[in-house]
Amino acid sequence: MQNELKAAIRFNDFTAYFGARGVLAMAWWMGAVHAARIRQDQNSFPFLQIVGTAGSGKTLLLDYLQKLNGQTPYSHALAHATPAGRARTFASAGQRIVICEEHGELGQTIDWDELKPLFSAGSVSLRSGDGQSEEVTFRGALVITASQPLDCSDAVTSRMVMLDLSAADAHTPRVRPEAIGNLNASEASAFGIEVNQAGEWICGSLQAFLPACQGQLTRKYGASLNGRTALNCAQMICLVDLLCNLLAIPQDLQLETRKLVHDIAFLDTMPY
Template identity: 55%
Template structure:
């Protein structure tokens, strides 16, 4: 069944186009479908921040992943919505991934800190006028896309897994996009069903793998690595393992994806 799923979603074409960073994003997406459960069990699920200049394929990547899980694409800009409007989006998102597009606007216009609750409890409280605060519960996950890394507080950055698809990245690779754009949503229904049915399997394995990977990261990178980043990266390493099991991905590709996560962890330890 695993090899059938791999063929159904044209995984080899996906890897040829997006490389190991694509595997990292797909692994995050596997967890994002069950983000509410992961936040309940582990108190957090990281934001995904995808960086890359225009034309690198950020929207293409996310559209493909939404197709795999039968989601209707939804994206918005933080500079064009009020906190109340964003809360309404959060409340009706269900288990969808919400895409926050940052298209070169000034970061000073964006209240990035307002997103912090979506990392942990997933709830936003909004007060209209003098009335009582209204609760909007978030059951989905958050992706932020931008041409360059967004300028925000360390508190927000530490809640992100940042994947850079910039063209000067030495791991950049390209295959045929037609193999993915031609993929019919009905063809990939078995993959979406399998992922939807895997909540308990994902949750239980994350519970087992998280302490091991978190300990390994902290031992390797020392005090320069924050506990929050260690947890985010450990969750990602566990999800990469689960994705590789689900699709029978080779050990070589798994290690390439793992290297991307270790690069993220190592980057935090570099003094500026």
């Protein structure tokens, strides 16, 4: 079954193109399907920030991932909307993964702190025409794409897991983009079906293994590791391990992906 699922989503071609960063993105995507439940259980689910210059593969990666759960593109240019418009977008997303594009156009800015509630309680405040306010729960998950790391507060940064596709140590593609770009969405949706059916296993395993994983990170990196970052990284390590179990991913790739998460934790302890 594992080999059939890997073949259906062209997993080997996917990792030949994106390497461990692709595995980390897929692990987050698997968790994002159950983001509302994870926030309910643990009071948080991290945002995914995908950074990369033109041609680094951001669009290819997201197009591929969306096929896994049969999601049609749900992109949103944050700076092009008013705060009320952004709130409506998040409120109407349902359990979908919202992809927010940051293009950094001159004169267009956003207060990134607006997004902080989506990390934990997921509450969104909507105002009606008569001035009344209604609290709606965001049940989806948030991806932010940008050419450079966001210029935002530490409070927002600590709510994100950043994946830099242009990093010096980024994986060099070993296949052409067409190897995964023309993936059949119908066949790829087998992954989404499997992940949906495995909700109890995914969320229950996170509950069971997260405390130990978070404790290991805190002991390894000390008091200088932000508690929120430790929780994000612990969630991601657990999700990576669950994905590796689901797809029988080789141990060397699992360890390489885990190292990416540990790098996030380590960099959080560095003084600036």
